[in-house]
Amino acid sequence: MAETEEMMSDGSMIFGGVMAVGVLVISSIGGCSYFYPKYNVYAQQLAGEAELKKAESNRRIRVLEAQAKLDGASLEAKAEVERAKGVAQANQIIADSLGGPEGYLRWRYIEMLQETGTNGRDVIYVPTEANLPILEAGKTPGAK
Numbered sequence: 001m002a003e004t005e006e007m008m009s010d011g012s013m014i015f016g017g018v019m020a021v022g023v024l025v026i027s028s029i030g031g032c033s034y035f036y037p038k039y040n041v042y043a044q045q046l047a048g049e050a051e052l053k054k055a056e057s058n059r060r061i062r063v064l065e066a067q068a069k070l071d072g073a074s075l076e077a078k079a080e081v082e083r084a085k086g087v088a089q090a091n092q093i094i095a096d097s098l099g100g101p102e103g104y105l106r107w108r109y110i111e112m113l114q115e116t117g118t119n120g121r122d123v124i125y126v127p128t129e130a131n132l133p134i135l136e137a138g139k140t141p142g143a144k
Contacts, residue, residue, distance in 0.1 A: 095104035 091104065094107070095101050098104050098107050
């Protein structure tokens, strides 16, 4: 009889253990089915916040790039104006030293004629009194 009570005691312990595991499994499933949708909402909220931060960061980057382009263009324009002022002053100094604009243009014409022979140009148009080029001047001796 002691053995029978011991067996029943072992059987009830096993049954109780199985019941405890069953209750634990059922409560886990119930807890998951309750918390899983809430977790999805939370995960989507975090993903949305991350996407928003990324969009804001990209927008700031585009704004900074545009500002850098604007600043660069402004500085390049100022540099070009300064170069033009320098060229204008140099031209004025040369023109004044050569007797005015006509003397400066004559000097530039002479420089162009000097450079023509070194750049491989063969044809030179020389203005005449009627402002018509002399067409025969373009022929070089020995040309066929």
